[in-house]
Amino acid sequence: MPFTAALVTLCGLADAVYLTVHHYTATPVPCSIIEGCETVLTSRYAEFAGVPTAAFGALAYFVAFSLAILAAYGNRTMWKLFGVQVVVMAAVTCWLIYLQAFVIGAFCQFCLISALITFILLLLFVISKVTRAQI
Amino acid sequence: MKEEKKKSGGVPVAIIVGVLILVVVGGFLFYRSSATPSPNVAKPANASPQPQATISTQNAPPGATPPNAIGPTTASVIIEEFADFQCGSCGAAYPALRDIIKAYSGNPNFRFIYRNFPLQMHDKAYDAAVAAEAAGLQNPAKFWLMEDQLFTNQASWSVNPNYRDVFVEYGQKIGLDVDKFKADMSGMQAKTRVDRDMSRGKAFAISSTPTVIVNNKIVPYAEVTLAGMKRIIDAEMQKSTSTQQAPPQANSNSGNK
Numbered sequence: 268m269p270f271t272a273a274l275v276t277l278c279g280l281a282d283a284v285y286l287t288v289h290h291y292t293a294t295p296v297p298c299s300i301i302e303g304c305e306t307v308l309t310s311r312y313a314e315f316a317g318v319p320t321a322a323f324g325a326l327a328y329f330v331a332f333s334l335a336i337l338a339a340y341g342n343r344t345m346w347k348l349f350g351v352q353v354v355v356m357a358a359v360t361c362w363l364i365y366l367q368a369f370v371i372g373a374f375c376q377f378c379l380i381s382a383l384i385t386f387i388l389l390l391l392f393v394i395s396k397v398t399r400a401q402i
Numbered sequence: 403m404k405e406e407k408k409k410s411g412g413v414p415v416a417i418i419v420g421v422l423i424l425v426v427v428g429g430f431l432f433y434r435s436s437a438t439p440s441p442n443v444a445k446p447a448n449a450s451p452q453p454q455a456t457i458s459t460q461n462a463p464p465g466a467t468p469p470n471a472i473g474p475t476t477a478s479v480i481i482e483e484f485a486d487f488q489c490g491s492c493g494a495a496y497p498a499l500r501d502i503i504k505a506y507s508g509n510p511n512f513r514f515i516y517r518n519f520p521l522q523m524h525d526k527a528y529d530a531a532v533a534a535e536a537a538g539l540q541n542p543a544k545f546w547l548m549e550d551q552l553f554t555n556q557a558s559w560s561v562n563p564n565y566r567d568v569f570v571e572y573g574q575k576i577g578l579d580v581d582k583f584k585a586d587m588s589g590m591q592a593k594t595r596v597d598r599d600m601s602r603g604k605a606f607a608i609s610s611t612p613t614v615i616v617n618n619k620i621v622p623y624a625e626v627t628l629a630g631m632k633r634i635i636d637a638e639m640q641k642s643t644s645t646q647q648a649p650p651q652a653n654s655n656s657g658n659k
Contacts, residue, residue, distance in 0.1 A: 277421070280421075280425060284425055284428070284429045284432070285432070287429070288429055288432045288433045291433065292433060297489070297491045297492075297610035297611055297612060297613070297623045298486060298489035298490065298491050298492065298521055298523075298524070298610055298611045299609065299610045300521055300522075300523075300608070300609045300610060305490070305491065306489070306490060306523065306524070309490040309491070310490065311557055311561065325425070329421070329422065329425065332418070332421060333418045336414045336417050336418055337414050337418075339414070340413060340414040370561055371561075372488075372523060372524055372525035372526070373523045373524070
């Protein structure tokens, strides 16, 4: 299970790195009638303390990946820490979805992919606990 | 045995370090390939304007009548902007367009028309457009003052659940009759004007905001800068002077200003 989780975190890491690079390089584009990505990525919530929100995501995915890999090689404590981290990540994700839905009023597909990945990680952890899968 | 354990303990660390290196190198390469020159960098004065898509104004509804406009209807260069007060890109383009209006204000060949085109995905954009129109109902000049308030303070009201109260504050600030402003924000007249502008935008198949049209040609967003717009307007003015053509008609409405 931790090995699967590590592979999933790599998807999240790639998504978050893409968004972080996009934050620094994107040329301004108009607000599209069908997409809300630019609205989200140019909103005041795209940064915290001058750091792109996506960069926090990339860091979180990297830490989650490290914990999952260490757990995959037999360190049970790291799997517990992984569980704590994905719970925190899921809580932050819920808040970010709330911001998109009710504050910014637009959704970004790359942010939603990241949210899906976080929930998959949480699900993997819960399944491992429920089934008491060997790590 | 001890050596084996030590060896397996090194594997995950090696994987983690390997992924870290991959992320840093991959991210850097992606950054380098994605980084493009800023569109705000001034181009040489003799650079030719970007190719522009042409739109047909035939059979298009006229939009709000009279429109929110600056400059005479007989102007040879007519700029029509379709914008959304909650759109970040419209807010970003606003200072350049405001400076363009200032720069060409009084020029008989220059006319600027603002059209409301609130996008559905922006939950407060329609009400903001109605507020601007409600201000304009008291005095056409107040529309532009409210437009300034809405774009300048976009980051503030667009995340405020009590944004209607904020609009009233802006109304007070620009010297509106607040009671009439509140009534007009709920009335049909301002809404109808917004709806008419939207119908015109839909007829033009506007798909993003801001969409700036100069003499029936859509200006690429990257060109909606002070330098870019000046270049396009001057080229159009020169064209009309040299060919002595009849001025194109954005619509048949008379201006507010």
